[in-house]
Amino acid sequence: MQSKNENQTVSASGIRHPESGIQTPASRNYLFDKPRNVKVLLGCFYVSLLVLLIVELFVHKHPHFAWEEWPEFYAVYGFVACVVLVVAAKYILRPLVKRRENYYD
Amino acid sequence: MIDPIPPVILFMAGALLVPFLRGRWKSGLMLLIPVLGFINLVRLEEGTYWVVPFLDYQLIFGRVDRLSLLFGYIFHIISFIAILYALHVKDDLQRVAGLAYAGSALGAVFSGDLFSFFVFWEMLTVSSIFLIWARRTEAALASGFRYLLVHAAGGLCLLAGIVLHVNQTGDIAMGFLGLNGPGSYLIFLGFGLNCAWPILHPWLTDAYPEATITGTIFLSAFTTKVAVYALARSFPGTEALIWIGAVMTAFPIFYAVIENDLRRVLAYSLINQVGFMVCGIGIGTGLAINGAVCHAFNDILFKALLFMSMGAVMYRTGKINGTDLGGLYRTMPLTCIFCMVGAASISAFPLFSGFVSKSMVMDAAASGHMRIIWFMLLFASAGVFHHAGIKIPYFAFFSHDSGLRPKEAPIHMLLAMGIAAFLSVFIGVYPAPLYNLLPYPVEYVPYTAPHVVGQTQLLFFSALAFTLLLLSGIYPAEMRCINLDADWFYRKGGRLFYRLMARTLNPLNEVCERWVAGGLVRGLAGLAKDIIARSALFVMVNIWIVAGWRGEHLRMKKLNLYADMMGGTCPVGLGAASAAAFLALIFVLMH
Numbered sequence: 281m282q283s284k285n286e287n288q289t290v291s292a293s294g295i296r297h298p299e300s301g302i303q304t305p306a307s308r309n310y311l312f313d314k315p316r317n318v319k320v321l322l323g324c325f326y327v328s329l330l331v332l333l334i335v336e337l338f339v340h341k342h343p344h345f346a347w348e349e350w351p352e353f354y355a356v357y358g359f360v361a362c363v364v365l366v367v368a369a370k371y372i373l374r375p376l377v378k379r380r381e382n383y384y385d
Numbered sequence: 386m387i388d389p390i391p392p393v394i395l396f397m398a399g400a401l402l403v404p405f406l407r408g409r410w411k412s413g414l415m416l417l418i419p420v421l422g423f424i425n426l427v428r429l430e431e432g433t434y435w436v437v438p439f440l441d442y443q444l445i446f447g448r449v450d451r452l453s454l455l456f457g458y459i460f461h462i463i464s465f466i467a468i469l470y471a472l473h474v475k476d477d478l479q480r481v482a483g484l485a486y487a488g489s490a491l492g493a494v495f496s497g498d499l500f501s502f503f504v505f506w507e508m509l510t511v512s513s514i515f516l517i518w519a520r521r522t523e524a525a526l527a528s529g530f531r532y533l534l535v536h537a538a539g540g541l542c543l544l545a546g547i548v549l550h551v552n553q554t555g556d557i558a559m560g561f562l563g564l565n566g567p568g569s570y571l572i573f574l575g576f577g578l579n580c581a582w583p584i585l586h587p588w589l590t591d592a593y594p595e596a597t598i599t600g601t602i603f604l605s606a607f608t609t610k611v612a613v614y615a616l617a618r619s620f621p622g623t624e625a626l627i628w629i630g631a632v633m634t635a636f637p638i639f640y641a642v643i644e645n646d647l648r649r650v651l652a653y654s655l656i657n658q659v660g661f662m663v664c665g666i667g668i669g670t671g672l673a674i675n676g677a678v679c680h681a682f683n684d685i686l687f688k689a690l691l692f693m694s695m696g697a698v699m700y701r702t703g704k705i706n707g708t709d710l711g712g713l714y715r716t717m718p719l720t721c722i723f724c725m726v727g728a729a730s731i732s733a734f735p736l737f738s739g740f741v742s743k744s745m746v747m748d749a750a751a752s753g754h755m756r757i758i759w760f761m762l763l764f765a766s767a768g769v770f771h772h773a774g775i776k777i778p779y780f781a782f783f784s785h786d787s788g789l790r791p792k793e794a795p796i797h798m799l800l801a802m803g804i805a806a807f808l809s810v811f812i813g814v815y816p817a818p819l820y821n822l823l824p825y826p827v828e829y830v831p832y833t834a835p836h837v838v839g840q841t842q843l844l845f846f847s848a849l850a851f852t853l854l855l856l857s858g859i860y861p862a863e864m865r866c867i868n869l870d871a872d873w874f875y876r877k878g879g880r881l882f883y884r885l886m887a888r889t890l891n892p893l894n895e896v897c898e899r900w901v902a903g904g905l906v907r908g909l910a911g912l913a914k915d916i917i918a919r920s921a922l923f924v925m926v927n928i929w930i931v932a933g934w935r936g937e938h939l940r941m942k943k944l945n946l947y948a949d950m951m952g953g954t955c956p957v958g959l960g961a962a963s964a965a966a967f968l969a970l971i972f973v974l975m976h
Contacts, residue, residue, distance in 0.1 A: 310714070310715040311715075312783065322852070325845075325848070325849075325852070328845065329849060332845055333842075335838055336838050336842060339838050340835070342835065343835075344751035344754075345751065348835075348839070353839075354838075354839040354842040354846075355842040355843070355846045356846070358767045358845070358847045359846040359847070359849060359850045361764045361847070362768070362846075362850035362851060362854075363850050363854065365639065365642060365764075365767075365771060366642055366771070366851075366854050366860060367859070368639060369642035369861065370643065373639050373643060373868075374861060374868070377640075377643075377869040378643070378868060379867050379868070380866060381865055381866055381867055384867070384876055384877075
């Protein structure tokens, strides 16, 4: 991720609360500050994906449409739909509609 | 016990009373109104109440049936939640506007005739505008004016439709209309504008993110849902709605992916969710209508929950752009959890409320063998998880560390979010009570193995797509920018119109000033000043010359006559004589 921290209120000694101005130490470690925890979370996620793929094979379906019977239809559709969504939004829609923030002023 | 009263009266009376109370009494009354209203509503039996004769028509302020009751319940619940959330606000304008807005919505859903419905419909616009202006920024002011103009146009369209319809049929009942004749088309369009149909939608994404933090909670609940109610009442089974709804579900998600302002992302997803309802109403079977109104009920809760969580973030940090936020889970864990409950509900995760209602619409589309519609809705289901389900919580609470360490949201905000979150989960786990309130008997069973597995797969693999795109850097970074939408046409078009008018009308004005005001009018005035004296002179001088007057005498007589005419001091006989001469002339000319 690109991080754009222009407006960040971090100072060397810690972080200033925008309303109260209270300084709290920045050194405290939170849940996802440890890379290991992020890895564990992602690991659990990937395992659950696998479990879902396997479970689906044993589910008895009663579909409205023929393609709902295809193995892993929803998984593939969900993945493809989101990739298409993001790619279309980024490479087609954004170049068309993006303007500077004060465009209407 | 007193008899039930029209729900709108309680809210309007509250709105009038609130400014005169102070401190705890004021907050107490605000919270008491929806509670009293709910008790009042529960005691209402189905039927028709409060019929007022008006000219040759009957105004009905209480048409109570399963459809209006369902909307009545949720409007009371969300009013309570929104008022609780807004307890810290010390601004009577917002308090009064909020209560009046909720009251108008209740008035609209319970009115049984088009006249009173129209009045409440317009009151919705007028009261809601103050929730936008109360932000008191320049952007909010401008956005509020655009909101007002667009809704005024929509309201006029509806009014024209109602007039045509009543003229055509002589009936003012608010019942099934269907598309027949120009009147019904105009009504359809008027409803559609408040429903945020594609191209008519930008008032919503323009104004909601500019409203006050607490005002947006009210806004997200009422205007569009009253429009959904109106469509369900008057146009169920209208085929055009199926396609309009499907487009509504699909197009906003593209915008939501690239939008930076997180409340605007939610505004786009609001349109997306209303799309499911509109589509269901268009399909028009019992299952589809049930799905549409059930989804409206759930959407009011989880959309308010999401707006509340983003509002809490905004309240504590003063920021709402994705570029400025991130990592807030550290110090706002409860808000983060509530936000994720809202996200799971809107994404229709099993055990959350969206799952038990959205799938009814999907199922109805499938039962009708509408393949393309079904694919569009499925695409939108995956997409909504992508932008509202993941993007909102991720960019606000996780993502990069913005360095902000705000305090947790205040207790009343947490309570309000907690109630909405509890209801979303409760309905998701145990939908039977809600199903019992729906307009048609429900045979639908949401929790079947293939449905649960299919939906979970769809969502988890959307999440996988998000994860992979994010890790690979393809996911579009949040940017400080605005994205053009259909409002471009009237925002730029309005300016063009203004310039065009200035270019053509101003010069025209100048020319008129010079020639008419400077030339023509001055000439006329000069002429009119002594035209009578001059014509008298013209007549008399000829007579005098014939009579033999000459030289100094003639000059004196001319001067005297002119002075007499200008001074109005002619002898009365002269006036009488000329009047008689004039009449004689007319008499001669007529014969």
